[in-house]
Each structure stands twice: as C-alpha cells, then as structure tokens.
Amino acid sequence: MHKMWCGAVASAEPVWHVLATDESVTLCGLEKREECEEQVQTDKLCYRCMTTLQTEMAPEA
Incomplete structure (x- = not known):
C-alpha cells in the first residue's frame, strides 16, 4: 500500500504525491x-x- 503526501510543486500549489516505499521521496x-x-x-x-x-x-504481461 502506498501513502499520500501533500507537497508543493514548482508553482508552489499544494499537490498530492504518492510516497515511495521508504517514504523519504515521492514516486x-x-x-x-x-x-x-x-x-x-x-x-x-x-x-x-x-x-x-x-x-x-x-x-x-
């Protein structure tokens, strides 16, 4: 199961990201x-x- 994290992108708007398995970076x-x-x-x-x-x-496949 993947967790979500709300962070900003270059535009500084909050966006929901999917965390990688170790939860230190996003996908x-x-x-x-x-x-x-x-x-x-x-x-x-x-x-x-x-x-x-x-x-x-x-x-x-």
Missing part, C-alpha cells in the same frame, strides 16, 4: 519534507506520481 522524485501542520484542501494529484503508480500496479 516523481520529490524529497519529502515535514508534514503540513494545517489541513490542506486540494484535490490536485501529481501526474508523474500517478503515472508511476499505475505502471507499478499494472499486471505483468
């Missing part, structure tokens, strides 16, 4: 920083994380 390569102290209200997802997750979850 798109962003280094995880401290958890947000406030609740973040966004439904935006990191496209690169979601694409990588989809590839990882696909059944092997």
Whole structure:
C-alpha cells in the first residue's frame, strides 16, 4: 500500500504525491519534507506520481 503526501510543486500549489516505499521521496522524485501542520484542501494529484503508480500496479504481461 502506498501513502499520500501533500507537497508543493514548482508553482508552489499544494499537490498530492504518492510516497515511495521508504517514504523519504515521492514516486516523481520529490524529497519529502515535514508534514503540513494545517489541513490542506486540494484535490490536485501529481501526474508523474500517478503515472508511476499505475505502471507499478499494472499486471505483468
């Protein structure tokens, strides 16, 4: 199971990322920083994380 983390991208908008297994980086390569102290209200997802997750979850041919 993968965990989600809300971090900012270059535009500084909060975006939900998927954490890698060791939880220190995201699937798109962003280094995880401290958890947000406030609740973040966004439904935006990191496209690169979601694409990588989809590839990882696909059944092997």
